[in-house]
């Protein structure tokens with residue numbers, strides 16, 4: 333009985349192997365097209381990523397009103413995440429690959445005191461901005477990066493159009509440490525390069 337069962341299994345082995353090989357071939361062929369995690373609609377607008385909190389967290393700059401004469405351009409926390417495919421590539425090459433998407437999540441300053449001391453503590457989710465590097469979509473933009481904002485709560489948009497170069501890209505190009513990304517403020521990215 334047992335021997336018959338083992339024989340039966342051996343008979344299907346070639347079929348199992350063939351299936352496994354076909355699966356590997358199909359996956360390799362499909363992978364490049366789905367590599368970029370930046371998704372666009374038919375009008376070329378970036379869709380707001382919904383799963384970015386599962387991506388790789390790189391840092392949190394904050395420019396509070398108190399240190400900016402009461403009127404910071406972005407007084408909230410900026411939590412920055414990079415998509416996991418580009419992170420994997422960045423660790424190997426030290427460069428941001430084509431298709432990279434980096435998001436900046438805006439979170440309000442909540443409490444300014446905790447049992448640990450006075451400071452800035454995160455309040456609530458406010459909004460989302462993003463930048464995407466794509467040679468095919470943004471051939472005329474500096475280093476092929478385009479910039480987007482989805483607005484703030486309660487009016488958070490599902491899609492966003494790319495900004496004109498002078499609105500966002502120019503400042504990034506002038507002052508960011510690596511390929512228009514402010515890696516000087518992201519220890520996670522700096523350390524990944526070492």
Ligand code: HEC
Pocket residue numbers: 393394395410412434435436461462463479480481495499500501503504508512513514515517
């Ligand atoms: C005056 C310069 C300046 C302008 C203009 C500017 N940024 Fe930035 N941006 C920064 C700085 C500095 C950081 C990093 C520190 C921080 O978040 O405060 C940053 C970070 C970012 C990040 C995180 C990734 C990165 O490159 O570090 C995104 C996304 C972003 N900005 C989007 C935008 C968008 C969208 C616009 C246009 C609406 C814009 N920025 C305009 C200076 C600028």
